[in-house]
Amino acid sequence: MENRLETLESILGRLRKNLKEKGLKNSKQREEVLAVLYKSGTHLSPEEVATQIKMTDKNASLSSVYRILSFLEQEQFICGLKTDRSGKRYEIASKSHHDHIICLECGEIIEFVDDEIERLQDEVAKKYGAKLISHDMKLFVKCKNCIRK
Known part of the structure; x- marks a missing residue:
């Protein structure tokens, strides 16, 4: 990405x-x-x-x-x-918005954008009477290569 x-x-x-x-x-x-x-x-x-x-x-x-x-x-x-x-x-820093999937074993970092997740974050903020300004999502995982090992 x-x-x-x-x-x-x-x-x-x-x-x-x-x-x-x-x-x-x-x-x-x-x-x-x-x-x-x-x-x-x-x-x-x-x-x-x-x-x-x-x-x-x-x-x-x-x-x-x-x-x-x-x-x-x-x-x-x-x-x-x-x-x-x-x-x-x-x-x-001058890249379009994206989130990260980070493998805790090998350190691989995958960038992703998911429209559904973006929409849900806005909904959660609105549910609490807030306006989403920014967010930084990191999903910590064990990647498919590390799972195979």
């Missing part, structure tokens, strides 16, 4: 503007982290991001990748997804 709402260049432009407004210097590594996540089209761990960046930048460190991911998540350029005890995995 890859419903991107923005191009990589558009996101990088927003990042540069954000950094300038905050009086921070732009860094090549921030842009590299965003590019890795954007191009992957999936959910990556900090270690996976660092491994990819080290292919072109031997000076990249895991600690700097963690700091950059934290900053990018705080500024809402990326979303962190706590999957299990192994930590967060990250994806680009």
